[in-house]
Amino acid sequence: MDMHNAFSQIVPPELVKTLRTAQRVTVLTGAGISAESGLPTFRDPMTGLWEKYRPEDLATPQAFRRNPRLVWEWYAWRRELVSQATPNAGHRALVTIEQHIPEFMLVTQNVDSLHQQAGSQRVIELHGNIRRTKCFDENVVVENREESEEVPPRCPRCGGMLRPDVVWFGESLPAQAFQTAVEAAVHADVFFAIGTSGTVEPAASLARVAQRFGATVVILNLDVKPLEAPPLYHINGRAGIVLPALVHAAWPE
Known part of the structure; x- marks a missing residue:
């Protein structure tokens, strides 16, 4: 042919x-x-540490307010997957x-x-973009932030919590x-x-x-x-x- x-x-x-x-x-x-x-897509079952969670229960402002460390660490895991993809x-x-x-x-x-x-x-x-970070309170993208032991890290301007610059359910x-x-x-x-x-x-x-x-x-x-x-x-x-x-x-x- x-x-x-x-x-x-x-x-x-x-x-x-x-x-x-x-x-x-x-x-x-x-x-x-x-x-x-x-x-993985949002419809794929999650694996490893995250298999007991549903994305819909983590990707919301309410989830972040309730447990910011959990949501930040889930996005850190997803960022790692993205960094390895081509x-x-x-x-x-x-x-x-x-x-x-x-x-x-x-x-x-x-x-x-x-x-x-x-x-x-x-x-x-x-x-949005998972590689960017923004302030949860001010809704402003934060560039060149210093590495921090805090999870999630804090906004250098106002001290509020940082979050991924992505659109969550309900936003x-x-x-x-x-x-x-x-x-x-x-x-x-x-x-x-x-x-x-x-x-x-x-x-x-x-x-x-x-x-x-x-x-x-x-x-x-x-x-x-x-x-x-x-x-x-x-x-x-x-x-x-x-x-x-x-x-x-x-x-x-």
Whole structure:
């Protein structure tokens, strides 16, 4: 089988043509793309010291107030996992798409920086970034803090407790970031939702917004049933396989 036929079995030829001529592409990514780099999703059962806990019981402001040490140490464990992960072929394929599209925006629900590590330039972080720390009281990011024996460490400005700069259950998304994401969905020629369950609001509404404003919408994850009904595509597969195939088919080297 030649390469062209192999790729056309993975990605619909009509979608390849649409992507090749697109001027504006918006991508929404979720935990599925990071899972291919070995990072557990929130739906995966936790292991080791944490197997008796549910993420929903730790990732809240109430949990932090109740037991700040426990929540800080859980995030320290998660940060360690993130520090060992590297971008995969799906992340890298999105970088290539960005290089070919005049107006590109990558909106991510992930907090692991793997898109930036891969080389993506235009990234909106809807749920924050686990590598950053902020003051629980002042809601201000703290850079270059001194190492401390205290768990959690203290804010150098006000003495309040530090927490990860991520959006917890019950907290609002950063307003400016979400507004920018909505505008990118409104103006998209092609909108991808990759590795996201499509159930977490308000991010899940972005695909519907894009569809309403006339975008070709591509849902790529392992939970969907295949559907090829332009301008809507459901592709059941891994980002690390499907996205490189799409890139190779659209812009052969």
